[in-house]
Amino acid sequence: xxxxxxxxxxxxxxxxxxxxxxxxxxxxxxxxxxxxxxxxxxxxxxxxxxxxxxxxxxxxxxxxxxxxxxxxxxxxxxxxxxxxxxxxxxxxxxxxxxxxxxxxxxxxxxxxxxxxxxxxxxxxxxxxxxxxxxxxxxxxxxxxxxxxxxxxxxxxxxxxxxxxxxxxxxxxxxxxxxxxxxxxxxxxxxxxxxxxxxxxxxxxxxxxxxxxxxxxxxxxxxxxxxxxxxxxxxxxxxxxxxxxxxxxxxxxxxxxxxxxxxxxxxxxxxxxxxxxxxxxxxxxxxxxxxxxxxxxxxxxxxxxxxxx
Amino acid sequence: xxxxxxxxxxxxxxxxxxxxxxxxxxxxxxxxxxxxxxxxxxxxxxxxxxxxxxxxxxxxxxxxxxxxxxxxxxxxxxxxxxxxxxxxxxxxxxxxxxxxxxxxxxxxxxxxxxxxxxxxxxxxxxxxxxxxxxxxxxxxxxxxx
Numbered sequence: 001x002x003x004x005x006x007x008x009x010x011x012x013x014x015x016x017x018x019x020x021x022x023x024x025x026x027x028x029x030x031x032x033x034x035x036x037x038x039x040x041x042x043x044x045x046x047x048x049x050x051x052x053x054x055x056x057x058x059x060x061x062x063x064x065x066x067x068x069x070x071x072x073x074x075x076x077x078x079x080x081x082x083x084x085x086x087x088x089x090x091x092x093x094x095x096x097x098x099x100x101x102x103x104x105x106x107x108x109x110x111x112x113x114x115x116x117x118x119x120x121x122x123x124x125x126x127x128x129x130x131x132x133x134x135x136x137x138x139x140x141x142x143x144x145x146x147x148x149x150x151x152x153x154x155x156x157x158x159x160x161x162x163x164x165x166x167x168x169x170x171x172x173x174x175x176x177x178x179x180x181x182x183x184x185x186x187x188x189x190x191x192x193x194x195x196x197x198x199x200x201x202x203x204x205x206x207x208x209x210x211x212x213x214x215x216x217x218x219x220x221x222x223x224x225x226x227x228x229x230x231x232x233x234x235x236x237x238x239x240x241x242x243x244x245x246x247x248x249x250x251x252x253x254x255x256x257x258x259x260x261x262x263x264x265x266x267x268x269x270x271x272x273x274x275x276x277x278x279x280x281x282x283x284x285x286x287x288x289x290x291x292x293x294x295x296x297x298x299x300x301x302x303x304x305x306x307x308x
Numbered sequence: 309x310x311x312x313x314x315x316x317x318x319x320x321x322x323x324x325x326x327x328x329x330x331x332x333x334x335x336x337x338x339x340x341x342x343x344x345x346x347x348x349x350x351x352x353x354x355x356x357x358x359x360x361x362x363x364x365x366x367x368x369x370x371x372x373x374x375x376x377x378x379x380x381x382x383x384x385x386x387x388x389x390x391x392x393x394x395x396x397x398x399x400x401x402x403x404x405x406x407x408x409x410x411x412x413x414x415x416x417x418x419x420x421x422x423x424x425x426x427x428x429x430x431x432x433x434x435x436x437x438x439x440x441x442x443x444x445x446x447x448x449x450x451x452x453x
Contacts, residue, residue, distance in 0.1 A: 094360050101357040102400075106407065173370050180368055277321040286318055 008263060024062040031061035031069045037119050038076050042158055045083030048076065067108060073115040077155070084158065085165045087172045091179055095154055103143045110137045110144035117148035118155040124245055126152075127253030128260075130196040131222040134203025135215065135261055141204065145196035153189040157182040188241070191233035199226045215261045223254040316429045323422055331415035339412055346408045347401055354397050362389065 015022055035054045043049045057076070061069040074096050082089030104111050113129050120126050129148050133141040161179050164170060170178065183189070203222035207214045227250050234241045273288040324332065334342060366373060373380075 091364075094364060098357055098360055101353045105353070106403070173367060176364075176367050177370075180364065273322060273326055275318070275321045275325050277317055279317065284314070284317070284321075286321070288318070288322065 011263065027069065028058050028062035032058035034073050034115055035076055038073065041122065042077060042080045042155060044080045044162060048079060066112060070111045070115050084162045085175060087175050088161055088179060091176055092154065099147045099150060103147050107140050107144045110141050113144050113148045114151045117152045121152045124249040125253045125256065127223060127226045127250040128256050130199035131203050131219055131253060131257040132260060134200040134222055135207060135218060135257065139201055139204055142197040142200040145200045146193050149189060149192045149196050153186055154183055187237045188239055191237060195226060195229040195233065198229060219254050219257045219261065223250050226250050310432065313429065313432045316425060316432060320425055320429065328418055328422065331418045334412055334415035335419040342412055343405060343408055346404045350400055350404045351397065354400050358393050358396060
């Protein structure tokens with residue numbers, strides 16, 4: 001544990017010293033991975049299936065705020081939907097515009113979850129989304145987790161929709177109707193929405209209410225609640241989801257959330273700030289480097305480092 | 309250089325350029341104007357969203373509408389559409405009013421702290437000027453005639 005604390009301190013120091021380079025590199029890496037996965041899973045438009053284009057987009061995203069990466073990622077997904085057919089591309093565009101106008105404009109800080117959710121579900125670790133949102137966000141992040149479920153439910157059906165379109169039997173209206181049926185007549189999506197919202201709020205409330213071991217308890221509460229609600233939903237709605245996948249996936253999600261919370265969420269990774277001002281006599285160019293401090297640190301960590 | 313004054317100036321500069329940028333922009337509006345701007349944006353966005361939703365509903369039920377449109381009594385349908393639109397608009401307008409009111413009050417309180425810090429910077433600068441004026445005066449007295 002002390003070794004981990006040591007590594008964390010080194011990481012924070014490194015970040016604070018070289019944040020001018022580290023932040024763009026991290027943003028580039030995140031954008032590259034997300035866009036690569038988007039093209040791998042949903043690469044229906046041949047023109048965009050190029051590592052060079054992903055590379056260029058990732059470089060652009062390294063220089064813009066994180067919300068810009070989300071917009072570019074969603075645009076990439078919508079363009080790939082146009083590769084299936086014009087109607088599906090239009091439906092994807094309408095869906096994301098609706099999510100943006102009705103929900104995401106109020107919780108724009110968490111919108112990265114909407115981009116990550118299809119891949120979290122594909123890797124069978126969907127629990128990481130509501131748990132991380134509950135840890136990092138606010139009670140309103142429950143709305144973001146709802147959007148994440150809707151985004152995944154739409155993208156999950158894209159291969160099936162592509163097969164229908166490729167058959168060539170359906171008209172444009174029938175294609176849209178089929179796609180909307182797959183999205184909205186989906187009991188698994190309804191259950192997932194309820195579970196995600198409940199888990200996000202439970203994790204957030206637990207983290208806020210408990211001063212000692214708040215983060216760890218919140219993750220455990222979120223994981224247990226997620227497993228419990230998914231099993232209940234599976235039984236009552238006869239969804240035939242694998243219990244092993246639910247439980248194992250949630251355990252992996254909890255482990256990932258622990259790692260994320262340890263390295264990211266309860267430490268101060270504030271970047272150095274560059275400001276300039278002047279008075280009558282001087283121009284001042286100031287670099288403010290935040291001191292390494294741990295916010296909301298759990299007493300257990302402090303006790304262990306004190307013992308050393 | 310006066311370290312106390314420098315620290316105050318840095319504090320104010322960090323607020324202006326980093327943490328308080330949004331609050332400074334918000335405080336430039338009167339409360340009513342800030343609210344009306346938000347409500348206008350909300351009106352446009354909700355109207356666009358409602359048109360999209362209506363379009364999707366019509367596409368989904370296109371067969372039904374195509375067969376029954378001629379026999380349909382449009383008046384209650386249009387009334388229903390308008391009432392639902394008004395309800396959704398009212399709901400989101402309420403959310404926008406609550407959020408914007410909270411943001412405005414927070415911005416105003418932060419700006420009053422900013423003004424307070426500006427005044428204390430003025431006091432430090434004025435104190436520094438009077439001390440340096442005194443030193444200049446002493447130097448003139450001490451210099452050989």
